[in-house]
Structures are given as C-alpha cells and as structure tokens.
Amino acid sequence: MDLIYEGFAKAVALLAALDREVLDITWLSLKVSGTATLLSLVFGITSGTALALANFPGKRLVVSAVNTGMGLPPVVVGLFVTIFLWRNGPFGSLDILYTPTAMIIAQAVIATPIVCGITVASIQNLPPNLRLQILALGATRPQMVWLLIREARLPLLAGVMAGFGGVISEVGASIMVGGNIKGYTRVLTTATVMETSKGNFDVAIALSLILLLLCFAINYLLTRIQQRERPR
Amino acid sequence: MNDAPNFLEVEQLTVARGGVPVIDIPRLSLAEGEVLSLIGPNGSGKSTLMLTLATLLPPTGGRIRCRGEAIDSDRARFAYRRRLAMVFQEPLLFDTTVFENVAAGLKIRRMTRGEIRSRVMETLELFSMAGFAERSASKLSGGESQRTSLARAFAIRPEMILLDEPFAALDAPTRLALTTDLERILTETGTAAIVATHDQLEALRLSTRMAVINRGAIVQGGTPAEVMNRPANEFVASFVGMENVLTGTVLACSQSVATVSLGGHAIELVGQAEPGESVIFCLRPENIAISTTDPAGVTSARNVIRAVVRKVIPMGIYNKIEIDCGFPLVAYLTSQSIDHLHLDPGKTVYASFKATAVHLLRRD
Numbered sequence: 104m105d106l107i108y109e110g111f112a113k114a115v116a117l118l119a120a121l122d123r124e125v126l127d128i129t130w131l132s133l134k135v136s137g138t139a140t141l142l143s144l145v146f147g148i149t150s151g152t153a154l155a156l157a158n159f160p161g162k163r164l165v166v167s168a169v170n171t172g173m174g175l176p177p178v179v180v181g182l183f184v185t186i187f188l189w190r191n192g193p194f195g196s197l198d199i200l201y202t203p204t205a206m207i208i209a210q211a212v213i214a215t216p217i218v219c220g221i222t223v224a225s226i227q228n229l230p231p232n233l234r235l236q237i238l239a240l241g242a243t244r245p246q247m248v249w250l251l252i253r254e255a256r257l258p259l260l261a262g263v264m265a266g267f268g269g270v271i272s273e274v275g276a277s278i279m280v281g282g283n284i285k286g287y288t289r290v291l292t293t294a295t296v297m298e299t300s301k302g303n304f305d306v307a308i309a310l311s312l313i314l315l316l317l318c319f320a321i322n323y324l325l326t327r328i329q330q331r332e333r334p335r
Numbered sequence: 336m337n338d339a340p341n342f343l344e345v346e347q348l349t350v351a352r353g354g355v356p357v358i359d360i361p362r363l364s365l366a367e368g369e370v371l372s373l374i375g376p377n378g379s380g381k382s383t384l385m386l387t388l389a390t391l392l393p394p395t396g397g398r399i400r401c402r403g404e405a406i407d408s409d410r411a412r413f414a415y416r417r418r419l420a421m422v423f424q425e426p427l428l429f430d431t432t433v434f435e436n437v438a439a440g441l442k443i444r445r446m447t448r449g450e451i452r453s454r455v456m457e458t459l460e461l462f463s464m465a466g467f468a469e470r471s472a473s474k475l476s477g478g479e480s481q482r483t484s485l486a487r488a489f490a491i492r493p494e495m496i497l498l499d500e501p502f503a504a505l506d507a508p509t510r511l512a513l514t515t516d517l518e519r520i521l522t523e524t525g526t527a528a529i530v531a532t533h534d535q536l537e538a539l540r541l542s543t544r545m546a547v548i549n550r551g552a553i554v555q556g557g558t559p560a561e562v563m564n565r566p567a568n569e570f571v572a573s574f575v576g577m578e579n580v581l582t583g584t585v586l587a588c589s590q591s592v593a594t595v596s597l598g599g600h601a602i603e604l605v606g607q608a609e610p611g612e613s614v615i616f617c618l619r620p621e622n623i624a625i626s627t628t629d630p631a632g633v634t635s636a637r638n639v640i641r642a643v644v645r646k647v648i649p650m651g652i653y654n655k656i657e658i659d660c661g662f663p664l665v666a667y668l669t670s671q672s673i674d675h676l677h678l679d680p681g682k683t684v685y686a687s688f689k690a691t692a693v694h695l696l697r698r699d
C-alpha cells in the first residue's frame with residue numbers, strides 16, 4: 104500500500120514542479136493523437152458517409168469488415184506499419200520509421216475504422232426519407248451529403264471521442280513504430296510502460312494521472328459541445 | 336391545343352421495383368395552380384408515384400413534362416426539382432430551431448441572410464408558427480412539427496407542392512385545423528398541388544380534381560362529385576364510400592345557416608357562404624330518413640324533399656336506395672323498412688335530413 108501512497112505523493116510533486124520532460128511528453132502525446140484523430144475524421148467520415156449512402160452488392164460484408172476494424176489490435180497495426188515503413192519495405196524510402204509521423208500514421212489507421220463505423224451507423228440511423236426530403240428541398244448531391252452529416256453531428260461527436268480515446272491510450276503501435284526515443288517519440292503511454300518496467304512507479308503514476316486528466320478534459324470539452332448543440 | 340401547356344404532364348409512366356411493375360399511368364396532368372388529390376388505400380402506389388413525380392425515384396419508362404419541357408436530363412431534373420417542394424407523412428425536421436428548418440430550402444438556394452429572415456418569418460406567420468421561430472424542432476408536438484414542415488416547403492415559394500399523406504399521423508382535431516389552414520394557403524398562394532391521401536374528406540376539402548389510384552393505376556379521375564357519385568367501378572365505390580356530393584348555389588345565408596338552391600329545392604345547411612356563391616356539400620346516406628307520408632310538422636329536420644324511388648340495391652345488412660329529387664340522392668334503409676314502406680321504383684317518398692347533416696365541403 105505504501106508503494107501506491109508514496110507513488111501518488113511523488114507524482115503530485117512532479118506535476119506541481121511542471122517537469123520539462125513530462126510537459127514535452129504530454130505535448131507530443133496530444134500532438135500525435137490529435138493529428139491522428141483529425142486525419143481519421145477526414146477519412147472516416149468521408150468513407151463512412153459514402154458507405155452508408157451507397158448501395159452495392161457485398162455492402163454488408165464491407166460494413167462488417169469496418170466494424171471488425173473498430174477493434175483492430177494496435178500491435179497488429181504497429182506490426183504492419185513497421186513492415187511498410189521498414190528500410191526495404193514498400194515505403195522504406197520515406198525514412199520515417201521511428202518518427203512522430205510514423206506514430207501519427209499508425210494511430211490514424213487505428214482510429215479511422217472507429218470513426219468510419221460510427222459514421223455508417225449514425226447516417227443509417229437517420230430517417231430513410233430524410234435524404235429524399237433534402238433533395239426535394241432543392242439540394243445538390245454535395246449539399247445533401249453535407250446536411251446529412253450535419254444532422255448526424257451529435258453521434259459523430261461520439262465517434263470523435265471514441266477515436267481520440269482509442270489512440271491517446273494505445274501503446275503497442277506507438278512503441279513499435281515510434282521506438283520510445285527520449286525527447287523525440289516518447290509519449291505518455293510508452294513512457295508509462297518504460298517507467299513501470301524500471302520500477303519507477305511514482306513517475307509511472309504521475310504519467311498515468313496526466314493521461315487520465317487529458318482524456319477527461321478532451322471528453323469533457325466534446326461533451327459540452329454535444330450538449331450545447333442541442334437547442335432548448 | 337393553343338392553350339398554355341399544363342404545369343405537369345405525365346405520359347406512359349411506368350415504375351418497377353425489383354423487376355415488378357408497381358406504377359403504370361398512361362396519362363396524368365396538373366394545370367397551373369390546380370389542386371389534385373390522389374386517393375387510394377395503403378400500398379396502392381401513391382407514395383411511389385409522388386416520389387417519381389418529384390424525380391426522386393427513376394421511372395422505368397415514360398416521360399414527365401413541366402410546362403411542355405421534357406424532364407429527361409440530370410440538369411432538367413435538378414432545375415425542375417428547384418421549382419417544387421414535397422412534404423412527407425413524417426415531418427422530417429432537422430435537429431435545430433424552427434427558424435433554421437424553415438430557412439433550409441432558402442439556404443440551399445444561397446439567398447442572403449436578410450431575404451431568408453423576412454421570408455421565413457412571413458411563412459411562419461402564414462402557418463401561425465411565428466411565435467415558435469426560436470424553439471427547438473425536437474420539442475414540437477405532431478401538429479406543430481407538420482406545420483413547420485409545411486412552412487419549410489412553402490418558404491421556397493414552389494410552383495408545385497407534392498404532399499404525401501401530410502396529416503395521416505395526426506389526431507382528428509389537429510388534422511382538421513391543418514387541413515383548413517392548408518386549404519386557405521393553397522388558395523392564397525395559388526400553388527399547384529398534388530395531395531396523396533386515403534382520407535376522402537381531406538381530398539374533398541383540398542382539391543378540385545380527384546384521381547383514385549389502385550395497384551399503381553389510376554382507376555378514375557374527375558371532379559369530387561363525379562368520383563363520389565358515379566364511382567367507375569366497385570373498388571372506387573367501396574373505397575370512397577357512397578357519399579352524396581352535391582353542387583348548388585347559395586341563395587341566402589344568416590346566422591351560419593346557408594340556403595342553397597339545387598334541383599329546384601332550397602336546402603338548408605350549416606355553414607358560412609356568400610349568396611350567389613357556388614358550393615359543394617355532402618350528405619351521408621345514413622343521415623337521410625325516408626318516409627312515404629309528408630313528415631313536415633312531425634320531424635325536426637329542416638329539409639324535407641319529395642322524391643321518386645329509382646332503384647333499390649340490396650347490400651347485405653342494409654339496402655341502398657337511389658331516389659330522384661330533381662338531383663340524385665342515395666339513402667340507406669334496412670330490409671325491414673323497405674318491406675314496411677313498400678319501396679318499389681316509381682314510388683313517391685319524402686327524404687328528410689337535418690341542416691347539421693349536410694357538410695359544406697368547399698366554396699368554389
């Protein structure tokens with residue numbers, strides 16, 4: 104029990120001191136996962152909307168595949184991104200393995216199916232005639248798609264939360280493609296793994312607390328937006 | 336044929352779903368400002384036809400013309416769609432304020448903020464919804480939602496409006512209030528409209544022409560009086576119910592009782608109309624009492640008309656009796672009464688009905 108108590112005490116001290124290295128790690132986590140989430144929104148909402156509105160044989164199979172992808176194990180993503188970016192892999196010439204860019208790519212790959220799957224469900228949940236109603240109001244196809252996405256904005260915000268929550272807390276892919284290089288690719292999760300394995304529980308607890316606070320703050324913000332959006 | 340072309344002309348229109356033909360309409364037209372009601376039971380193809388007319392569903396064959404121009408390319412379809420509006424059975428409102436909902440079609444057309452503001456408020460006023468502008472659409476009652484949906488459609492000032500069972504999901508009083516308002520607004524704006532409904536009274540109130548649809552085909556078209564009084568076949572007869580729909584001229588009107596001249600008789604009915612006006616009214620057959628002696632003084636009914644029996648048709652538990660009062664009238668009688676009164680064709684009878692039994696349907 105002492106271990107936990109001391110850990111917490113030291114963690115608070117560390118946080119209070121605004122340790123430079125801890126701040127850098129936190130900032131990088133936010134930057135990498137934030138960028139990855141943004142990318143996943145672009146790809147996920149576009150592909151999810153297209154998938155929800157399109158009609159083609161085998162659609163169910165594709166939707167099932169996307170839904171499976173929502174639970175994609177980060178280590179599997181990490182493995183494949185590593186292979187692709189390996190020196191003599193298909194994209195080896197880019198020379199970006201063990202950089203924050205590689206981490207962004209891996210995290211975007213993890214988050215995109217989450218956003219895509221939630222988008223498909225949100226759009227399909229809209230009343231089937233809404234599409235026709237919007238067209239009957241004189242909308243062009245792009246206007247119609249835009250209005251549908253806007254109409255599904257509240258469940259889509261849940262998709263943003265799920266996507267961001269998924270990537271900020273994942274460690275497998277980040278450690279594989281980032282390498283946990285001090286001052287360069289070290290993020291909150293990879294640092295926590297390392298400190299724990301070294302037995303530095305106090306630092307690990309401090310990092311975990313920051314991670315939790317960060318997740319809470321982002322979700323709180325998004326929830327506020329979601330609630331405010333609903334007019335009284 | 337030197338008349339201006341109709342707003343809408345449909346020729347040889349066919350629609351198939353999954354290879355099964357569901358719509359087959361050789362001809363259908365809608366004049367400028369005309370209100371046509373499309374009546375038929377559920378599953379008769381009303382909605383499919385409405386969607387096809389809105390070019391939201393591609394037909395398998397035939398053509399649609401708007402003011403003589405064929406709607407046969409994507410560009411023509413889009414231009415045509417911008418001239419019409421459609422309202423569905425569900426209000427299909429956006430999850431935002433009433434104002435933003437009514438503004439939707441105007442924003443799509445990229446009108447300026449000022450124009451949108453004045454047009455939205457003006458349209459909300461028309462539907463008695465001005466006080467609801469800043470309310471959330473998700474908090475409206477069924478009637479208010481449908482009013483908002485109608486306002487959204489009328490806000491774009493469509494040249495034609497397609498209404499697909501707009502009031503089917505509403506309770507009777509709300510429905511009546513909305514029908515009254517819609518009738519007024521259609522007349523005021525002069526918007527051409529097609530109203531799909533399975534409610535014949537709604538159709539009678541709103542439209543000048545009716546088309547009865549069954550299994551994807553129009554089985555009868557004509558004025559409400561034609562369709563109601565002379566159903567083309569058994570289906571129409573059973574669907575519209577046998578109503579006495581009559582047209583007369585108002586002689587006088589006082590204290591909400593109008594006297595209407597028809598076939599040499601003065602008929603009293605409850606309703607407001609101006610003398611000289613032509614009105615359509617209806618009388619349910621079960622509200623007509625038949626006797627062989629003059630009931631004047633015995634009955635409290637305001638209308639007593641001498642008539643001659645034309646035909647007695649057994650209909651199971653009751654009989655349909657067609658009489659000639661100088662205008663045709665249909666009444667229902669039990670077999671017992673028929674026997675008791677010895678009602679045979681040619682016999683003179685008295686038909687009596689209350690002024691409250693006569694429904695003033697519309698003023699022309």
